Amino acid sequence: MRTATVIIDPQALTHNLMQVKRLAPKSKVLAMVKANAYGHGVAMVLPALQQADGIGVASFTEAFEARQLGWEKSIGLVEGVFSADEWQQAIDYECSCVIHHQPQLDWALANVPSPDSATRSVWLKYNTGMNRLGFDDQQTITAAKQLHQAGYQLILTTHFANADDREHPLNDLQIQRFDKMLALLKSTVSEDIQGSLCNSAGLVNFPDRHYDWVRPGIMLYGSSPVIDKSASELELQPAMEFSARIMALSTVNTGEAIGYGSRWIADKPTRTALVSIGYGDGYPRVVNDETHVCVLVKDKSVGSEQNCQSYQSYQDYKSYLCPVRGRVAMDMIVIDVSSVPNNIALDSKVILWGNAPHVDDIAAQAGTIGYELLCRLSARPARKQAL
Secondary structure (H helix, E strand, C coil), X not given: CCCCEEEECHHHHHHHHHHHHHHCCCCEEEEECHHHHHCCCHHHHHHHHCCCCEEEECCHHHHHHHHHCCXXXXXEECCCCXXXXXXXXXXXXXXXXXXXCHHHHHHHHHCCCCCCCHHHEEEEEECCCCCCCCECHHHHHHXXXXXXXXXXXXXXXXXXXXXXXXXXXXXXXXXXXXXXHHHHXXXXXXXXXEEECCCHHHHHHCXXXXXXXXXXXXXXXXXXXXXXXXXXXXXXXXXXXXXXXEEEEXXXXXXXXXXXXXXXXXCCCEEEEEECCCCCCCCCCCCCCCCEEEEEEECCCCCXXXXXXXXXXXCCEEEEEEEEECCCCCCCEEEECCCCCCCCCCCCEEEEECCCCCHHHHHHHCCCCHHHHHHCCCCCCEEEECC
């Protein structure tokens, strides 16, 4: 049986949420669980996020799932609704919606929910420079006045374009625009208008701009949101371990190539292992030749040599970082196990990412970001919760 497995650690999720609350102690937390909780599974993560003040989703499917699972706190639809009918659904599901363009504003004004409805609170999206969603200056002022007059409670929100790079000049411009608009709306519309500026990267890089709500996403799952600090430096714990098993062992002779395209050629006799994982499971096809996995070998006399162990107790195993050789295929990869003792066996566990290697490391070697690798995991690997 193929044994690709995704293990989710709820304790790591809760730990990361506590890191958010430590960084932003005066702000409410809207925890992002969109894209199936960044590939971790909404059902898996909600119990660990109970101390958040709300969750952010991108679709009614996610909102409905959360309600079915018993989530009673705020649910924010971060792209808002796509029709007048969906606005009514938002009211039915008790969702708080982002309003970022005129049709959404029209639907909200035409169908105002009851005063006790969660939908009575809306996130008014102001375009400060990202140039995707949001109203311009005058449109924001007009929308805020209309919504306030209709009885809505407002949270002014925007989104950084470059928050991961603290020194990018657009950050300061976006902050200045947001500060100015929030102050203007508070003075001309209502003092009760709240503010929300920071995603995970903004939360880390701009501690004086947390306002009333922060909106962490990737950092909840243990990946670094910024370019100059690793997850461990931010005291984040990976919430996912992705693993598979060795399905065959062999030796490649000098001068022989491995895999499609014959890209990697052995310069000496090389012991290899075939691992039951590939891009069909969500492992990236385009990793470079510096990419490693962690192989665990039963050895009760020693502990971990390379700190590859993740969430379960691996004290009875010795761990080895082994390089990937040749191209990643749909269903399998080949790794070089020359450094592993001869007692390596079929069905030995191979950690693709977890504590080490970290998903951010694999993403860098694949020329992408941890977000993508986590979100694009296929349905094929079995999902489990850490013991």
